[in-house]
Amino acid sequence: MTGGRTGWARVPAPVRDAGLVAVAVGDAWLAVSDSSWPEAGLAALACAALALRRYVPLVVVLLTVPATVVADLVVAPLAALFALAERRHDRRLLGACAVLMAAASAAPWPWHDPDSRDRTWTLIQFAYTLAGTAAPVLFGQLVQARRDLSRRLAEIEEAREHERALHAQAVLARERAQLAREMHDVVSHQVSLIAVQAGALQVGAKDTDAREAARTIRSLSVATLDELRNMVTLLRASGGRATELTPQPTLADIRKLVATSGIDAELTGVLPDTVSTPAQRAIYRTVQEALTNVRKHAPGAGATVELWCEGDDVGVTVTNGRPTRPSLPLPGSRQGLVGLRERAEILHGTFSCGPTPDGGYGVSVRIPAQPA
Structure with a gap:
């Protein structure tokens, strides 16, 4: 679903548009070669409108309908319906456009009052044409569903990556909280004992050098406890409950x-x-x-x-x-x-x-x- 683009998709959009319009013009030329200039003009308009099918697909369909009435076009109406179905989710609109295009293709031209036999044949032709116009609509919906599914899979994968990142952060936070607890329970326990013993030695020692050494030890121990307090506070700020180490x-x-x-x-x-x-x-x-x-x-x-x-x-x-x-x-x-x-x-x-x-x-x- 999310693999590389196909060979057709790698062709630049202007080149694809030009190719489609050229095919549509060829189809229209065969259909209106013996027709009047107004009919040829409508067919030419329908072919030219295909270049805008990515931007205003509904307008392109509506511009193709008159040409489909006056000429037996194939490429232009089917391409217009496919472009609309590929970009719209409204199935009622798509069904209405397919019915409209089938009716335009089956309608007799030049218009006259048909007898009952002609009306029956027109209905049969409409039924067959409707099956033909439904095909590009269904195929366009299939392409749209595939594209939406690919996008959804990409979003799910991105969400899973984000969830994994959050889980990793939570694990790290718990480890920090556990580390903070262990630092306080083990290291500060030993350092505080050193500070207490040094304080007692400072008070009880008679030798001046011994008292000075005890004072230095006690001062360093107090400073170390203060640093440990700051470190524990920082670790706990981002931590939570943890497992035992x-x-x-x-x-x-x-x-x-x-x-x-x-x-x-x-x-x-x-x-x-x-x-x-x-x-x-x-x-x-x-x-x-x-x-x-x-x-x-x-x-x-x-x-x-x-x-x-x-x-x-x-x-x-x-x-x-x-x-x-x-x-x-x-x-x-x-x-x-x-x-x-x-x-x-x-x-x-x-x-x-x-x-x-x-x-x-x-x-x-x-x-x-x-x-x-």
Whole structure:
């Protein structure tokens, strides 16, 4: 349907028009060679009008009708009907033009009052002529349908290309959102721990060089966290929910995470090994983010990490007490808790957080142990 053009279609339009007019003139010459000048003039007008069939096909048909009445033309009326049918969708108009052309061809000329035998023959000739005029109309409609179908197929292909491009953009957006979450959960966790430890060393060190080195480390860590915050914000601006990336930590890594958190944290509870891998990752990230926030916003406070299982659900609750000293002015991306809520929703779970009655803070997540 959308292949290369045929040999006839590659011929320039003026050359085709000239060829068609020449054939029509030859046909008309045979039909009006013994006729009067008015009849020859009408035939010549019909032949010349074919050059305009692409622009005003209906006018060309109407100009051909008088010549068809006075002469037995073949090429001009059929070419005019084909041009009209190729460019118009109105089937009533096409049918009326075919009937009009057949009537003009079957009408007796010169006009006289025919007897009953002549009238019967005229009707028979009209029926045969109507079949002849219907042929170019049907063929023109077929050509038009083929052209419309080719155009429609091209539009469908273009739409599919656009859909594929949108799908690729959506995949890229999800990957960016996932990358942003992983950057916040993994990289900022480590950098914030460096900043906290450097701040503690800066306060407790007695050697001037050690304090200066600790100050430099802390400053660089704070600047790095600030850059990470900007990068995460940019990635999330074009991202959405995403699939998990590998490799990822599991429940087996939580004990080490608590032990190396740099705060006084206690781990209680045990979860079964049958918990799905996505649920294990979500629980690990929840503990990681909660302990990071304790270090940043509640220095000196202890924390409790409680793993629990209720029916078909598993979860973790991390609570911390009131801070015992002022927190360091570390920048926050404000995306950590958002990411935890997104993880829980992806796994058809729930996430909650908020202050506790004793002035601390609590974070809890509940997730089905197995995918729904």
